[in-house]
Amino acid sequence: MPDGFILTFVKAFVLANLVMGVFAFLTWLERRLLGRFQVRLGPNRVGPFGLLQPIADLVKLIRKESILPEGISPVLYIAAPALSLFASLAVFAVIPFGEEATIPGTDWKIFLFISNPSVALLVVFALGSISFYGFLVGGWSSSSKYSLYGSMRAVSQLISYEVSLALAVIGVVMMAQSLSLTGIAEAQDRDGLWYIIPQFLGFVVYVVASTAEVSRIPFDLPEAEGELVAGYHTEYGGMRFAMFQNAEYVALIAFSAVASILFFGGYEGPWLPGPLWMLIKMTFFILIAMWVRATLPRIRYDKLMSIGWKVLLPAATLNLLVTSAIVAWRA
């Protein structure tokens, strides 16, 4: 085995566990913040400030009986949440948190990313389209009407918004002349300009479409409690249910990381080290998502579709046309 294999494995292990830890902390933060937004306290009993609440939740979920409902396809039913979680977590394999860094106290130099392919952005989208299958397969294998409706909604929503998302991102790719995430971050450092300024329309489309891609309020139609019980994970309980929720959260973290790199310069920034800048920028996006969740109601399904196809798609196309004209003119 090459030396790089072990190092990559260690990096992947550390990062995956970090993301999971951040996920646990975020569930606490979101519930506390939602409480504040809604003029109540939120969870504050378990540990100081309720900080141990995620652990209490985890223990509760693990101790639940693992139920296999009647009439399901067992293999697919068990595999679906794992597939979703895998696809969301795997995105972090291509997300750079910095350039080369020296480990303090030694002269070891490591790269602050697991891998840096030249088509990293495409890999992110490829993993995104794999994660759809978790929702579809989970809903189908449950043999339940509500689950199937939920997954149908999830899939049509994700397909509709993925188009706008991809088109919004191409503007950034054209300006940076690169599909690699480190390349895009460095291009912003080189131009001395965060791409949120020239690509503001693209940024707006990206934020709206990515909220829909991670099925958060106001786009959480796939699991609309009022109509569909819980959507595609109606028949899931215990840790399997938690894995679906986990996958959505991890996808939110991943989309925030990609947004920080595409529009906010990623790990490039003055004074502070790269990973810290990434963390600050990602926190900004995650807090926006929580704020939106506390503010907006769920929108109606036909409105969701018409926003996707009649507002976001034309806006993204316009952004693309103008950007390509400017890039071609300057070249």
Place this chain on the structure above:
Amino acid sequence: MTYDIVFVVASALAIISALGVILSGNPFHSALALIGNLVALAALYLLLQSDFLAAAQVIVYAGAVMIMFLFVIAYLGGRATEPVRARPWWQTLAALAAAVAVVVEVGFAIEEQAFGDGASVSEAFGAPQAIAASFLGRYVLTFEATSVLLLIAAVGGVTLAAHRPAPREEGAVSAFEIERPAPEVSLQAEVVDALTRFDVVRAGQVRDEDGET
């Protein structure tokens, strides 16, 4: 060494999932196996230094195209318990003939190409720039013609599936235009008729001497 391991695993997955596509009785399982096959092929593309092609394979084929397949099957297809339908004999025969033809052709291709030296390619091979240059430069006409073809197919699909309202007949009345008595009035009349043993006298009715209306 690492490449060999990846090659063996990806090829084995490709073969197993390909068998799954044709041997599974349930269309949903077949489609899932096909996705596995496409992803395994993408891993093989990665070994051939075609990062862009691998990512595009997963996005377009394993992602966009197959999700439509699964979507339709989940909506319309049967459940896991549905029995496999018998096929006509000529279909089996034709399938066998096609399979033999493919095997023979692949055999010739392998014999000619595979045991020589590996092709030497430059660093830029398979990069997005190289693919863009061939799509939008040398083969631009073919590329654009293909997209027009796809557009025609999409428009055709929409036209075929478009819901045409039935032509309206002369003097037909829409359901909204029919005036019905208010529901509580007719309900009350029925209930009163059904539950009383006494005569029901409605306004406007005249009772004659014998008590009959």
